[in-house]
Amino acid sequence: MNAKKQLLNIAMIGHGFIARAHSNAFLQVSHFFDSPYKLVPQVICGRNRRETEAMAARWGWREVAADWRSVVDRRDIQVVDIATPNALHAPIALAAAAAGKIVWCEKPLSLTVEEAETMAGAVKNIPNLVWFNYRRVPAVALAKVMLDQGRLGQIYHYRALYLNQSGNNPAKTSGWRYQRALAGSGALGDLLSHSIDLAHYLNGPIAEFSAMAHTFAPGRDVDDAVALLARFANGSVGTFEATRYGVGCRNRNAFEVNGSGGMLAFNLERMNRLEFFDASGPAEVQAMRDIMVTGPNHPYWENFWKPGHEIGYEHTFIATLGDFLQALERGEPFHANFEDALEVQKVLEAILRSASSASWVKV
Numbered sequence: 001m002n003a004k005k006q007l008l009n010i011a012m013i014g015h016g017f018i019a020r021a022h023s024n025a026f027l028q029v030s031h032f033f034d035s036p037y038k039l040v041p042q043v044i045c046g047r048n049r050r051e052t053e054a055m056a057a058r059w060g061w062r063e064v065a066a067d068w069r070s071v072v073d074r075r076d077i078q079v080v081d082i083a084t085p086n087a088l089h090a091p092i093a094l095a096a097a098a099a100g101k102i103v104w105c106e107k108p109l110s111l112t113v114e115e116a117e118t119m120a121g122a123v124k125n126i127p128n129l130v131w132f133n134y135r136r137v138p139a140v141a142l143a144k145v146m147l148d149q150g151r152l153g154q155i156y157h158y159r160a161l162y163l164n165q166s167g168n169n170p171a172k173t174s175g176w177r178y179q180r181a182l183a184g185s186g187a188l189g190d191l192l193s194h195s196i197d198l199a200h201y202l203n204g205p206i207a208e209f210s211a212m213a214h215t216f217a218p219g220r221d222v223d224d225a226v227a228l229l230a231r232f233a234n235g236s237v238g239t240f241e242a243t244r245y246g247v248g249c250r251n252r253n254a255f256e257v258n259g260s261g262g263m264l265a266f267n268l269e270r271m272n273r274l275e276f277f278d279a280s281g282p283a284e285v286q287a288m289r290d291i292m293v294t295g296p297n298h299p300y301w302e303n304f305w306k307p308g309h310e311i312g313y314e315h316t317f318i319a320t321l322g323d324f325l326q327a328l329e330r331g332e333p334f335h336a337n338f339e340d341a342l343e344v345q346k347v348l349e350a351i352l353r354s355a356s357s358a359s360w361v362k363v
Contacts, residue, residue, distance in 0.1 A: 005038040007078075008102070011071040013092055014083030015046035015055040018106055022083055022131070023059040025317035032303045033322030036329055039079075043071050072096045082106060085176040086184050090115040093338075097122035102328075104129040108193040108348060109341035111184035116345040120338040129324050132197040132336040132344075134253060136319035138311070139274040140198065141299035142291075143257070143264050146276070147202055152259030153279075158203045158230075158238040160255045162191040163246025167224050170217040178220055186222030188213065188348055192242035194253060196344045197336060199240075203257065205233045206347055208362045211354040216245055228351060263288075272310045 010026060012019060026039045043063040046052035052064045065071050068088075072080050072095045080096035082089055082105040090110045096103045103123050107130055110116040134140060146152065167178075167186070176182040177190060199206065211228035215221075225243035232238060246252065253268035265275040276289045294308055295301025300319055304311050327334040347363055354361045 003036065005036055007040055008037050009040045009042040009077050010079045010081055011043045011045065011065075011068075011074070011077045012041070012061070012081040012083055013045045013068045013071075013088070014106075015044055015048070015052045016083065018131075019044070019055065019083040020059065021133075021314060021317050022081055022104075023055075023061070024314050025321045027060060028314075028318050029321045029325065032318055033325065035322070035325035037325050039321075042077060043074075045071055068092055069095065072101065073099050078102060079104065085182040086111055086189060087182045090119055093119050094122050097126055100126065102127045103338075104131065104324075105338070105341075106131050107197070107341060107344070108184070108189040109338060109345050113342070113345050113349045116338075116342040120342045123338050127324075127328050127334065128338050129320070129334055130336045130338060130341040131317070131320065132194065132341070133316040133320045134194055134198060134268070135201055135336060136300070136316045136323065137266075137268070137271055138299045138301070139266055139271060139291075139293040140202075142274055142293050143266060144202055145299070146264065147257070151261060151278075152257060152264065153261030155203060155232075155234055155236040155257060155259045157258040158199060158232065158236055158255065160195040160199060160238070160240045161246075161252060162187075162195045162242040162254075163249035163252040164191070164244060165247045165249060167217065167244025168247055170219075173217070173219050178222055180221045183222055185348065185352070186215070186220070186224055187242045187244050188223050188226045188351060191244070191253075192226055192240060192351075193344055193348060195240055195242060195255070196347050197340065198253075198255060199232075199238065200340070200343060201336075202255070203232055203234065203236060203238070205343070206238070206363055207231050207233045208360055209351070209354060210358075210360045211351040212358075213352070213355040223355075226351060226355070228354070271313070 041061045044061040045065040045068045056064050079102040082092050209228045209230035213223040213226045216224045227241045230238040256265040262279045263277040274291045296307050324334045350361045
């Protein structure tokens, strides 16, 4: 007989696109990962009552609420999940931490470094998670293993792209992602934050950079595109580009790493594959390998399907949550957490300083 699982009742603040991805993970994680916890979607909170009720009915939430303050202090809630516009991340997280709740938060962590530092301090002794879900793409996790093994030798170059065409409509100004007061930034926080987190995860901290930002659409007060030249602490150099005007790209979150021993390349639009060039073999047979990262012996292959059966975007949230619950059981810190997201926030804020002054800045 299975031991009775500990209930973790969740209050999720937000009911939009990303809240659906979270809800799916809450429902699916126990099907793929073993843990002593049972997640209960207890209450979903949103300002639009009709849309919140529709979300609750579709995804199995037991209750709806209109005011997040009415749920974070509830004694029957163990987890607060923040899936709101960025401006609400800090007040909700701080209230949830003060109430002793486990806190999960969407990225970017906050609007400012000061907020992020306060948030990280508030959850220092509380289990916490930031949804940098692309760390859990099996191909990305395999790239991390190979880099940690030294398969690429000395790293020379790290380049990253995050391109989509979501902003290619000048009339698109009303959504919260296009308002500085609610989002803090545009492509910078929405897209480049993922690229910076992956760079930290794979290649270590960024030491200094020179950045530029640009807004194409009149009337928008957030950046549409951002680019930077960077130097990493490990001595490698890098380039980053993120834009909502990458016409022809739906969601191209990509990176390439060049080292003395070879090359790795990944593109989310081909998320089950990792390219690898091994420079250690005879020159006449060196070639790029296109590895299908679905097993055997690949990250998460035992959690999901048999080798050769592809997974999708939703599995990155499931794996994030599965790893968190296993870390919670072991009493170990989880990554990416608020401290990791604070380091990303420092880079994002420094990018704005660099772009406004047209100068190199140190992180």
